Amino acid sequence: MDKVVIIGVGLIGGSFARALKKAGAVRHVVGIERSAAFAQRALALGIVDAVATDFAAVADADLVLLAAPVAQTGRILAALAPHLAPGTIVTDAGSTKADVVAAGRAALGDKVAQFVPGHPIAGRETNGPDAAIDDLYVGKKFVVTPLAENAAPDIDKVAAAWRACGAVIHRLTPEEHDKVFAAVSHLPHLLAYALVDDIANKPHADLLFQYAASGFRDFTRIAGSSPEMWRDISLANQAALLAELDAYMAQLAQLRTRLAAGDGASLEAVYGNAQRARRQWIEAIEEAEAPPPTDTAE
Template sequence: MKKIAIFGVGLIGGSFALALRKAGAVQEIAGVGRSMASLARARDLGIIDRACTSVEEAVKGAELILVAAPVAQTEAILASIEPHLQPGMIVTDAGSTKSDVVAAARKALGTKIAQFVPGHPIAGREQNGPDAAIVDLYVGKKTVITALPENAESDVARVAAAWQRCGSIIHRLSPEEHDRVFAAVSHLPHLLAYTLVDDIARKPHADLLFQYAASGFRDFTRIAGSSPEMWRDISLANHEALLGELDAYMARLKELRGLLAERNSKGIEAVYANAQHARQNWIRTIEAAEQQSKQGGD
C-alpha cells in the first residue's frame, strides 16, 4: 500500500503501523488523534510518518483507514471520514465490540457502508499510548473479521491481508456472535478484575492487603491495568450480553458460596477440578495452534 491512515496511534493502532512497516507493506503512514503530543511521540518513535491535524489531510490518498480509538468515538470518527471517503478506499476498525460499531458505521457512512469492514484483533497489553506499541503484538494472534452483507469479498480480503502481514490469524464471525463470545471470555474477566482491585483498594486496611498480594493476585488482576476509558466504553457498548454473562456468573458464585457455607468439600473440589481440567484443555489447544502456526499450518 502506498498510504494508510490510523485514527488512534496507541497500543493497537501503533502496533499495526509498526508491523506493516516492518513487513514492507506500506510506504506512508498518517496518524490522527486527540492529542498532538501523543501524535508527535508516535512520529518520534517511527510509528507514523505524518501527524495530521485534519481528517482530510490524513485520509487523502489512503488505501486503508484503521479506526483504533475507544469504541464510543467510532461514530464521530467515521462521520468525519465520510466526506473524504473516495471509491476504492477501505475503512476498518479494531473495536472490541461489533454490533454497536456496525450500527454507528451505518449511521455515519450511509450509502458508503460497503467500504467499512469491521474487525477486532485479539491482542493487547495493559499499557496504553504510543510507547506501548510493539512490532510483534499480533504475531500468532487471532483477528476476527465480522464482514457485512454489503462488503465486497475483495475488500474483506484486503483487510484480512493487512492483518496477516502483521502476523495475525484470520477468523470470521457475525457481529452478534462476536459480542456474545467476547462478553464471556474478555469483557466479563475485565469487569471482574477491575471490581476485585477496586474492592480491595476501598478497604480501610488496603495498604496491608496489597503488601501481601503476590503473583497469584498479580496474574489474576493484570488486565485491571488496562485503559479505564476503553473498558468503560466496551462494557456499555456490549452491556446486554455482558449483563447476561454477569448474571450467570453471579448464580455460579451463589452456588459456590452455598457449598462453602455447608463445608461441602466434595462439591467445592468438583468445581475446582472441572475448572482445572477445562483450563488445561484450553492451554493444550492454544499451544497446538501456536505450534501449527510456526510450522506453516492454517
C-alpha cells in the same frame, strides 16, 4: 499498500503500524490522534511517518484503521465520510461490533460498503505509543465481522493487512462476536476491575497489597487496561455482558452455598472441572501457536 491512515496511534494502532512497516507492507503511514502529545511521540518513535489533524488525510489512503474507543466510532466515521474516496477501505479494532456496525451505517450511509469491521484479539495492560510493539499480533486472532454490503476483495484486503502483521484470520457475525467476547473478555475485565477496586477501598488496603503475590497479580493484570476504553466496551455490549454477569453471579451463589455448608467434595468438583477445562484450553492454544516443523531432510 501505498498509504495507511491510523486514527489512534496508541497500543493497538501503533502496533499495527509497526507490524506493517516491519513486514514491508506499507510505504507511508499517517497518524491522526486527539492527543497532540501522543501524535508527536508516535512520530518521534517512527511509528508513523506523518501526523495529520484533518480527516482529509484519508482522501488518498488505501486503508484506514480506527483504533479509538468504540464510543467515538460514529463521530470519527461521520467526520471522515466526506473525504472517503471510492478505493479507500475503512476498518476498525473495536472490542464490540454490533454497536460499531450501527454507528457505521448511520455515519457512512451509502458508503458503508467501504467499512469492513474487525477486532484483533491481542493487547497489553499498557497504553500509548510507547506501548506499541511490532509483534503484538503474531500468532493472535483477528476476527473480521463483515457486512452484507462488503465486497469480497475489500474483506480480503483487510484480512491481508492483518495477516501481514502475523495474525490468524477468523470470521464471525457482529452478533456472534459480541456474545463470545462478553463471556471470555468483557466479563473477565469487569471482574478484575471489581476485585482491585474492592481491595483498594478497604481500610487496610496497604497491608493487603503488601502481601498480594503472583496469583493476585496474574488474576488482576487486565485491571491495568484503559478505564475509558473498558467503560465504553462495557456499555456498548451491555445486554450480553449483563447476561454473562448474571450467570457468573449464580455460579458464585452456588459456590457460597457449598462453602457455607462445608461441602468440600462439591467445591473440589468445581475446581477440578475448571482445572481440566483450562488445561485443555492451554494445550489447544499451544498446539495452534506451535511453529511449523523444520524440514531437516537433505
